Amino acid sequence: MSALNAAALPPSIRVAMVEDDAASRHALADAVAQAPGMRMAWAAASRGEALARLQGEPLDVLLVDLGLPDGTGLDVIAAARAALPGCAVMVSTIFGDETHVLRAIEAGAMGYVLKDLSAAELVAEIRSLHAGGSPINPLVARKLLLRQAARAPAPAHPPAPLSAREAEVLRLVARGYTADEVAAALGVSPHTVQTFVRRIYTKLQVGSRAEAVREGQRQGWLSEG
Amino acid sequence: MRGENHKPNRPLALFQKALAALFLIALCTLAHAGAAHVVQAQVWRSPSAAWLPPPSLQALDAGDAALLAPATPWQPVALPHARARAAWVGTGADTPEVLWYRLRVPADALAPQGTRLYVPRWQTVGTVAVYVEGRLAWQSGDRVWNSFNHPVWADLTGLAPPRGDAVIHVRMASQPGVGGALSSLWVGPAPELLPRWRWRSFLQTELVAYWRGAFLMLGLFGLGVAAWLRRRRAGDARPFVLFFGMAVGQSLAALLYLVSGEGLDMDFTWFAWMTMAALMGVSLCAFHFLCLVQGRARPRLGAALALYVACALLAALPSWWPGHAAALPLLRLLLVPPVLVLIQVAVSDALRLRSPASVLLAAWGLLSLPMGLHDMLMQSYRLDVEGLYLTPYVNLGLLTVFLYAAFTRYTGALSEAAQARATLAGRLAAQERELQGTHERLRAAEREQTLLHERQRLMREMHDGVGSSLMSALRLVEHGQASNQPVDVAQALKECIDDLKIAIDSLECTDADLLALLGALRFRLGRRLGQAGIALHWRMSDLPPLPWLDAQSALHVLRILQEVLTNIARHSGARQITVDTGVADGSVYVRVQDDGRPFTPPAPDALPPGRRGLANVRARVQALGARCAWAPEGGGTAFTLWLPLRRAAG
Numbered sequence: 001m002s003a004l005n006a007a008a009l010p011p012s013i014r015v016a017m018v019e020d021d022a023a024s025r026h027a028l029a030d031a032v033a034q035a036p037g038m039r040m041a042w043a044a045a046s047r048g049e050a051l052a053r054l055q056g057e058p059l060d061v062l063l064v065d066l067g068l069p070d071g072t073g074l075d076v077i078a079a080a081r082a083a084l085p086g087c088a089v090m091v092s093t094i095f096g097d098e099t100h101v102l103r104a105i106e107a108g109a110m111g112y113v114l115k116d117l118s119a120a121e122l123v124a125e126i127r128s129l130h131a132g133g134s135p136i137n138p139l140v141a142r143k144l145l146l147r148q149a150a151r152a153p154a155p156a157h158p159p160a161p162l163s164a165r166e167a168e169v170l171r172l173v174a175r176g177y178t179a180d181e182v183a184a185a186l187g188v189s190p191h192t193v194q195t196f197v198r199r200i201y202t203k204l205q206v207g208s209r210a211e212a213v214r215e216g217q218r219q220g221w222l223s224e225g
Numbered sequence: 226m227r228g229e230n231h232k233p234n235r236p237l238a239l240f241q242k243a244l245a246a247l248f249l250i251a252l253c254t255l256a257h258a259g260a261a262h263v264v265q266a267q268v269w270r271s272p273s274a275a276w277l278p279p280p281s282l283q284a285l286d287a288g289d290a291a292l293l294a295p296a297t298p299w300q301p302v303a304l305p306h307a308r309a310r311a312a313w314v315g316t317g318a319d320t321p322e323v324l325w326y327r328l329r330v331p332a333d334a335l336a337p338q339g340t341r342l343y344v345p346r347w348q349t350v351g352t353v354a355v356y357v358e359g360r361l362a363w364q365s366g367d368r369v370w371n372s373f374n375h376p377v378w379a380d381l382t383g384l385a386p387p388r389g390d391a392v393i394h395v396r397m398a399s400q401p402g403v404g405g406a407l408s409s410l411w412v413g414p415a416p417e418l419l420p421r422w423r424w425r426s427f428l429q430t431e432l433v434a435y436w437r438g439a440f441l442m443l444g445l446f447g448l449g450v451a452a453w454l455r456r457r458r459a460g461d462a463r464p465f466v467l468f469f470g471m472a473v474g475q476s477l478a479a480l481l482y483l484v485s486g487e488g489l490d491m492d493f494t495w496f497a498w499m500t501m502a503a504l505m506g507v508s509l510c511a512f513h514f515l516c517l518v519q520g521r522a523r524p525r526l527g528a529a530l531a532l533y534v535a536c537a538l539l540a541a542l543p544s545w546w547p548g549h550a551a552a553l554p555l556l557r558l559l560l561v562p563p564v565l566v567l568i569q570v571a572v573s574d575a576l577r578l579r580s581p582a583s584v585l586l587a588a589w590g591l592l593s594l595p596m597g598l599h600d601m602l603m604q605s606y607r608l609d610v611e612g613l614y615l616t617p618y619v620n621l622g623l624l625t626v627f628l629y630a631a632f633t634r635y636t637g638a639l640s641e642a643a644q645a646r647a648t649l650a651g652r653l654a655a656q657e658r659e660l661q662g663t664h665e666r667l668r669a670a671e672r673e674q675t676l677l678h679e680r681q682r683l684m685r686e687m688h689d690g691v692g693s694s695l696m697s698a699l700r701l702v703e704h705g706q707a708s709n710q711p712v713d714v715a716q717a718l719k720e721c722i723d724d725l726k727i728a729i730d731s732l733e734c735t736d737a738d739l740l741a742l743l744g745a746l747r748f749r750l751g752r753r754l755g756q757a758g759i760a761l762h763w764r765m766s767d768l769p770p771l772p773w774l775d776a777q778s779a780l781h782v783l784r785i786l787q788e789v790l791t792n793i794a795r796h797s798g799a800r801q802i803t804v805d806t807g808v809a810d811g812s813v814y815v816r817v818q819d820d821g822r823p824f825t826p827p828a829p830d831a832l833p834p835g836r837r838g839l840a841n842v843r844a845r846v847q848a849l850g851a852r853c854a855w856a857p858e859g860g861g862t863a864f865t866l867w868l869p870l871r872r873a874a875g
Contacts, residue, residue, distance in 0.1 A: 094722075095726055095729050096748070097729060097733070098733070116722055138741065138744030138745050139730070139733065139744075139745055139748065141744075142738075142741045142744070146736075173744075174740070174741055174744055175740045175741070175743070175744050175763075176740070176743055176744030176746070176747035176748065176751075176763055176765065177744075177763055177765075181763065
C-alpha cells in the first residue's frame with residue numbers, strides 16, 4: 001500500500017518535526033528548505049501541538065525529540081505510527097544512545113538522527129530513511145544482539161527471532177564497522193544493509209504496534225469520528 | 226421364663242433374644258458335659274524293683290504280681306495325691322519305690338471313639354505308666370528327663386470296654402525319697418477336654434517358649450546394636466551386651482520347663498547344672514545391667530556376687546553328687562542369694578530414682594519372692610500340684626521390665642537429643658538472622674561506597690574531561706577575539722561534545738566486551754576523522770572477555786585511544802589510520818597505526834607543558850595496569866596498548 005502511495009505522491013519528501021528548541025527547529029527548517037525534492041510540512045514545539053498536527057496532511061518523514069515540555073515524544077511517535085502508516089518516524093537525539101533509541105524504535109520509530117549532524121548529513125539521513133533504510137550504531141546493535149540472546153524472560157510480546165543475516169549485520173555493526181563495510185563484508189549494497197536494519201526494527205515493533213494502536217484509540221489520537 | 230414377656234418393645238425383645246441365645250449356649254455346654262473328673266483313687270505300694278513299667282497288666286513281674294489279686298490292700302486316697310519329699314535324699318540305691326493307683330471311670334464318660342485321658346500333672350523322678358482295662362495307654366519317657374510340665378493327653382480309643390465302667394491303673398516308679406505326685410484325672414470326649422488341656426499346655430510351655438524366643442531375638446538385636454555402637458564408638462555398648470547375656474541365659478534356663486519327656490542328647494545332670502548356671506549368669510548380667518541403666522556402680526557387691534556365683538556353680542558340679550537328679554531341688558536353693566541381691570539393688574534404686582521403670586522393677590522383684598516360694602513348695606508337693614509353676618513368668622516378666630527400663634531410657638535419650646537439636650536449630654536461626662543483618666548492613670555500606678566512587682569518578686570526569694575541554698574552547702575563543710584571529714568555534718564545541726559522548730558511553734554497561742567499547746569509540750570519532758580527510762581501517766578480531774572492564778576502566782581505555790587518535794589527526798598529517806586488535810603474550814592489544822610523521826614520545830619527566838594529553842595517557846595506562854608504546858612502523862607510527870587478561874584485585 002505504501003508503495004502504491006509513494007508512486008502516486010508528488011516527488012517532494014514531506015518532512016515535519018517536533019522540537020522544543022527554537023534554534024534546532026530553524027536550523028532543520030533551513031536545511032530542508034535548501035534541499036531539493038524535500039519540503040517542510042510543519043514544525044511543532046510541543047507534544048500537544050504535534051498530536052493535533054498529525055491529523056492534518058499526510059507526511060513522509062517525521063523527526064521527533066523525546067524530551068518535550070508537555071510530555072514525552074514517545075506518545076507522538078506512537079500516534080504517528082497509528083495515524084500515518086506510510087510515514088517514517090525518526091527520533092532526534094543528542095547521543096544516539098541505546099536507551100533512548102530503542103525506546104523510540106519500540107514505540108514505532110524507524111531510526112534516529114543525531115542532533116549535531118551537519119545540514120547536509122541530516123538531509124542525507126532523511127533521504128536514506130525515506131528510501132527504506134534505517135541507520136544503526138554499535139551501541140544499539142549490541143543491545144539488540146543481547147536482547148536476542150536473552151529471549152528467555154519473554155515480555156508480553158516477544159520480538160520475532162532474527163535471521164542469520166540480520167544477526168550477522170548486528171554483530172558487525174556492534175564491533176564498530178560502518179554500513180559500507182558491513183555491505184562489503186556481506187557482498188551486498190549499503191542500501192540493502194540499511195533495509196536489513198529497517199526489518200530488524202520492524203520485528204522489534206511487532207508486539208508494540210498493536211499496543212500502540214489500542215493506546216492511540218484510547219487516548220483519542222486516532223480520529224475515527 | 227421365655228413365655229412370660231410378650232411386649233412389643235423392640236429393644237427389650239432384642240435383649241430377650243440375646244438372653245435366650247446365651248441360655249441355650251449354656252444349656253448346650255452342660256448337655257455335652259459327658260467328661261468325668263476323677264478325684265478319688267486307691268493306692269497300693271508294690272514291692273516291685275523294676276523301673277520299666279510292664280507292657281500290659283497280663284505281663285506283671287513278681288513284685289507287681291499281686292496287683293490284680295483281690296486281697297491286695299488298696300488304700301483309698303483323694304486326687305491330687307502327693308508323697309512328700311524326704312528331708313535328705315541319700316546317695317540313692319537304684320531300686321525304685323513303685324506305687325500303683327487304681328481308679329474307676331464311669332461308663333457315660335466313655336465312648337468307642339474320641340475319648341481322651343487328660344492328666345494335668347504328674348511329678349517325680351522316675352517313670353509313670355497308665356493302663357486302661359489292663360492295656361498300656363500311655364507311659365512317660367526317660368527316667369530323669371521327666372516331663373513334669375507337659376500334661377498327659379492320651380487317646381483311649383479301643384481301650385475302653387464296650388459297656389460298663391472302666392478301670393484305670395497308674396504305675397509310678399520313683400527314686401527313693403524324692404516323693405511324687407499325681408493330679409486328678411479327666412476322661413471324656415476330646416472336644417470337652419480340649420480347652421483345659423490346650424490352655425494348660427499354652428500357659429505352661431508354649432507361652433513360655435514364645436516369650437523366650439522373642440527375648441532371644443531381642444537379645445540378638447541388642448548384640449547387633451552393641452557391635453554397631455562399639456564400631457562407631459557412638460555410646461556405651463555394655464547394657465546391650467548384658468541384655469543379650471540375660472536373653473541367652475534365660476533361654477537356656479527356660480528349657481527346664483520346656484523340654485519334653487524324651488529329653489535332650491546330653492546327660493540330664495549336666496543339663497540341670499547348665500540351666501542353673503544359666504540362671505546364675507542371668508542374675509549376674511541383670512545385676513550389672515541394673516547398675517549401668519540405673520546409673521549406680523556397685524563394684525564391691527558385684528565382685529562378691531561374681532565370687533559367689535563361681536563358688537556355687539563349682540559346688541553344684543554334677544561330678545560331686547552321685548544322686549544329682551534327686552538333690553537338684555536342694556541345689557536350686559543356691560539361686561536364692563543372687564535373687565535377694567538383685568531385689569535389694571532394684572529396691573534401693575527405686576527408692577533413689579522413683580522413676581516408673583525402677584519402681585516397677587522393684588515391685589516385680591519383690592513379687593518374685595512369694596512366687597519363688599510358691600514354686601519351691603509346689604516342687605516339694607506342699608502345694609496343689611495342679612497349679613502352675615510361676616518362675617518362668619517371674620524371669621520373663623523381669624526381662625520385660627528390663628526392656629521397659631531400657632525403652633524409657635532410649636526414648637528419654639531420643640527426646641533429649643530432639644530438644645538439643647531444637648535448641649541448636651534455634652541458635653543457628655538466630656545466628657543466621659544476625660549474619661543476614663550484618664550482610665544487609667555490609668551491602669548497604671557497599672552500595673554507599675559504590676555510589677560515592679561513581680560520584681567522585683563523574684566529578685573527576687567533569688573536571689578533567691568535559692569541563693577542561695569547555696575551558697580550552699573558551700580560552701581559544703577569547704584568545705582569538707583578543708588577537709583578532711579567526712577561530713573555529715564550531716570545531717572546538719564539537720570536540721567538547723565528543724568528550725561528553727565518550728563519557729556517556731563509558732557509563733553504558735559493556736559486559737567486559739572490549740570490541741563493543743571500540744565500536745562505540747569509532748561511532749563517536751569516525752565521522753570527525755573522515756571529515757579531517759583520514760581513512761580509518763577497522764580490523765577487529767575476536768577477543769576474550771576482560772572481566773575487569775568496569776565503567777572506570779572503560780573510560781580510561783576510551784580516553785587513551787581518543788587522545789591517541791586526536792593527536793594523530795592534529796599533529797601527524799596522516800591520511801590512513803589502521804586500528805586492529807589481537808591477543809599476544811597473555812595480553813589483549815589494541816594497535817593504532819598511522820602513516821603520518823613518525824612520533825617519538827618524550828621521556829615522562831621531560832614533558833613539554835603543551836603535551837598534557839600524553840601525561841594523561843600515561844596516567845590512565847598506569848591506572849589500568851596496562852602498558853603502551855609508540856614505535857615507528859612503515860613510515861609512520863604504531864601505538865600499541867596492551868591490556869591484561871586478568872587484573873590483580875584491588
